[in-house]
Amino acid sequence: MTDDVQNIVSKLDQEAKTLPARKNRCIQHLTELGYISIGAVNAVTDSGVEKAKEEFLQDAAASGLYTALELRRAVFEDDAVTDLLARAVDIDEGFVFNELPAEGDCNLITRIIHYRLDIFGLWELPVNTGFSKAVSLSKIKTIAGHAKCSPLEAVNFMADVEKFTKRLLSVNDKEKFVIVSRPQKIPDRDFVRRLDRRHKFKRQLIEDFGTKTDFIRHLTNDILNNHPALSDHSFLFRMSQDDFSRFILRLIQVHQWQEGLYEGLLDSDIGEVTIKSIINAVDLYNITNRKNIQLHRVLTYVNNGYFLFNALFFLQEYMIEDDSLNEAKDAEEIILGNILESAARANDTQLTAFGLKVDMLKAEAVAAGIRHPQEKQGLLKRIYYGIRNLFKKVVKISKQIFRLVIELSDRFKGVLKKIFGHFFEQLSKGLKAFTDGIKYIMGRKSTTTHARDAMISSVIRIDGDSFSIVSGNAGPLIPLHTKKVEYHVASMTFSLSIVGGVMKVILSAINVISWPFIVFTIISIYKQISESFRKLESITT
């Protein structure tokens, strides 16, 4: 039995080394916030990244947005800077501000605001430009106009895309969400022919909107007819240039990007890639809600490269989630729990297939982690790393995720990559805490501070024993070294708890089950212990 246990622990050690790195996520976020310029991102060096991180940390400390504990973690834990950056670029549950910046301000808050405007296609200057009434506030007011709210509310709406979408739907006339679009590159004829559902789309429009308004009557009589040559092309062109329409299309693109259904550039161009992502969204909706919505409910090709899009239905049905699951944490626990339950009931063939497909997802996550963020056509090709809204959406099919992973069809690969990418990140943190815990127990976790010819290295054991080696003129290093040691001592109890939890899993699972089961149980334990420590920190700090 001891050999089996030892094999599992060794395998966990190996697993930790194969998990995706977060370095390129860090580079992406630093670029999004203007600490690395888009023009330089393709060839940024390690020292360039370090300099950008330092600048960000200084701004973060001055911003008042982070707790002292979060800032300390970022100093003493290699990967924690990425966590701070992730919070800054979050548009699911991003920072909420109490006031707008002043004219000329240039700090982390102004960068975040400009970043949000950039996400919604309204910012063309560098993100680290100073805040100005003439430009920044003017763009914020565009958003405020669409959402019929104050500029400050608009800034905060952009930090919660779902809430923002609900707001837009509630304050704008429904017919404004019937959108005309013409992609820059017209898809090929076969693709377009498959999407020509004018008649069904027309019937659906009448059902949804009635024929009371001139706009809908014009669409149904003069656009969605059998005679393309007679269609009102000037109307189509005007509608395709409408600011609100283009904004809604961008909003849809952002939603799709958030959920892993769209991996192209955020460029407001509803081309073939975006349209395919919409088709996949309809498929996902049908599976999660056991419905059979046809594509014409949402989209049709018209003629001459123009598409009509029922964004009202799309946003209402696909993009807004059930508020009964208010906490994405609940959704994540349910999803994890259902994956574990499915794994526990699966036969050997299914488990093997699941394990292989999880490895494939991991390989893609690792490759994405290695792939440097790229500038393309002046835009940053980026991945959305947030997961909150996707979990709330996918929880409905959490009992099917095990099967969907085994099938790993192209339609849902993007969604599964995002879900499992998040789990791999949790696993990486869990295994690091486990490894640290083992080192603390064995007396091998050292804290070292050095500068030129001076150095202090300390090993603090779990029984309170302390062994420090000092050399040279180490006096000036003591204040920093003390902070580092106190930080590691504070994380010691957490790491020991993880060791206890993981050891229990390993020793209980010896005669059973499968590697994926062990791995997902560890993720679940890590999350539970992290949550209890987070609650404790919020009480005691």
Added chain:
Amino acid sequence: MSTIQDILDKINSTVNDMTVLEIKTLMGDLEMVNGEINFKPDQDIQGITSRIDLVDGDITTRITEEFYNKYPELVQWHQSREAKGNEIIEGNILTVSRMISELRKIL
């Protein structure tokens, strides 16, 4: 990676060892050997060692004169570790005891 038996033995011996604090702060010329920092051989090591019996309160401290005279900030550092040692025990004893009792149920 340590074997499971090593880890379990270490946890057990740690619990037994929580009544005595050993604090050492040592100075000398250092070298890296197989990725670990060690003192170079054949030199006089300066520093302080303390042994604190938490049960009967006995404290034994040894300090080299040169270290005491020349490096007061490092002496202070050593004393801070003595003060913190007890806190570390208090912080960990519950977690470690729980770990042992749960693992014993399984093994």
